Amino acid sequence: MTRQDWIDISDEFTEWVCYANAGMLSRGNLYCFNHAVANLPTDDPVVEIGSFAGLSTNLLAHYLRKHGRCNRLITCDKWMFEGADAGTTVGDSPIPHEEYRDFVRATFIRNVRFFSRDRLPHTVEMLSDQMYEAWREQLEEQDVFGRSVRLGGPISFCYIDGNHSYECAKRDFQNTDEFLVPGGFILFDDSADGSQWEVCRVIEEIKAAGRYEVVARNPNYLFVKK
Ligand SMILES: C[S@@+](CC[C@H](N)C(=O)[O-])C[C@H]1O[C@@H](n2cnc3c(N)ncnc32)[C@H](O)[C@@H]1O
Numbered sequence: 001m002t003r004q005d006w007i008d009i010s011d012e013f014t015e016w017v018c019y020a021n022a023g024m025l026s027r028g029n030l031y032c033f034n035h036a037v038a039n040l041p042t043d044d045p046v047v048e049i050g051s052f053a054g055l056s057t058n059l060l061a062h063y064l065r066k067h068g069r070c071n072r073l074i075t076c077d078k079w080m081f082e083g084a085d086a087g088t089t090v091g092d093s094p095i096p097h098e099e100y101r102d103f104v105r106a107t108f109i110r111n112v113r114f115f116s117r118d119r120l121p122h123t124v125e126m127l128s129d130q131m132y133e134a135w136r137e138q139l140e141e142q143d144v145f146g147r148s149v150r151l152g153g154p155i156s157f158c159y160i161d162g163n164h165s166y167e168c169a170k171r172d173f174q175n176t177d178e179f180l181v182p183g184g185f186i187l188f189d190d191s192a193d194g195s196q197w198e199v200c201r202v203i204e205e206i207k208a209a210g211r212y213e214v215v216a217r218n219p220n221y222l223f224v225k226k
Contacts, residue, residue, distance in 0.1 A: 006218040007031045013062055021111045023055025024189075028218040029159075030059060032187045035216060036157045037063040040071060041183030044154040048075035048121075049128040049172055050162035050189075053104055054111035057123070060159065061116040071156055073121035074149065076131040079105045082163070109144055122149035128162050132175035155179040161189035166198035173202055177225070184225050185215070192219035 006028040010018070014030060037046070037060070046064065051057045057075050064071060081104075084090075084097040105125075112121065122143040124131055131151070134141055138152030158176040162168065169188065176186055190197040203221050206212050212223040 009034055014059060017055070017058050017062070017115055021055045021058060021115065022053045022107065024052065024161075025055050025059065026189065026192075026220060029056070029187065029189065029220060031218045032216055032220065032222040033060055033063045033159070034066075036185035036187065036222065037067050037069060039183075039185075040069055040156045042154065042156050042181050043069070043071050044156040044181060044184075045072040045074050047155050047158040047176070048073070049077075049131075049158065049160050051075045051077040051108055051123060052079075054108040054115070056159060056161060056189075057108075057112055057121055058115040061112075061119045061121060065119050072149075073119070074151070075121050075123045076126045076128055077108070077123070077162070078125055078127050078130075079108075080127075105144070113145070120145060122147065124149065124151070128168075128172050128175065132178075135175075135179065153179070154181045155184060156181055157185040157187075159187045159189070160199075164190055164197045164199050166201050169199045169202045170205070173206065180225050182225055185222060186212070186225075187220060187222045189220055191221045193217065 008027045009030050010027055046060060048057055048060060061073055079101050088097055089095055090100050124141050125144055135151045140148050140150045143149050160172045162172060188199050191199045191203050212225055215224050216222040
């Protein structure tokens with residue numbers, strides 16, 4: 001028998017969201033979301049990289065609501081999935097990957113409009129590199145809900161769950177680090193010790209550099225900037 005050595009703080013709301021909202025959330029991330037949001041050092045935006053169908057977006061919004069935080073939630077995704085090559089179908093089904101992509105994007109909008117109706121995030125349809133370029137330029141962008149949003153400025157917390165390759169996860173870290181305030185948080189999905197994801201290499205580098213402290217391994221890594 002294996003013992004669960006991480007904390008699960010699922011509550012009634014998170015359970016109902018997880019029943020209805022497809023996604024890839026490790027339940028241990030809830031503890032990290034809660035800790036980071038409860039201890040946000042400033043009112044600067046919370047950023048999410050990789051939103052898929054909105055599960056983690058809705059749960060980040062849940063903790064911001066629960067802790068009465070006014071920080072804007074800004075998320076990005078271009079809904080371009082690894083292995084979903086143009087012109088191919090989903091497995092041996094007749095469903096083209098282009099339609100699967102459009103379905104997930106529409107599902108994101110429906111899920112987030114439903115569960116985060118009182119705290120709608122700004123979601124920009126961009127890869128994280130593009131979003132950070134726009135962030136640097138402090139550009140005004142249209143979000144997927146048809147509202148405009150001015151990017152730029154300091155960030156208080158970033159949840160990194162986009163492309164999991166070493167190069168992309170490292171760039172997401174470096175770009176986030178450029179804007180993260182001291183005392184700000186970064187959570188990396190799929191970063192647990194022993195996981196096969198290349199994200200783990202980035203974790204080792206951050207630990208070795210000594211500019212961030214490990215707040216939690218639950219089992220994914222939550223860091224705070226010194
Ligand atoms: C593991 S899923 C995210 C799961 C989501 N956080 C959840 O709660 O279910 C990864 C997502 O990242 C997106 N993605 C991949 N590369 C990205 C990048 N460079 N920038 C932003 N999003 C990216 C994909 O389109 C996909 O929707």
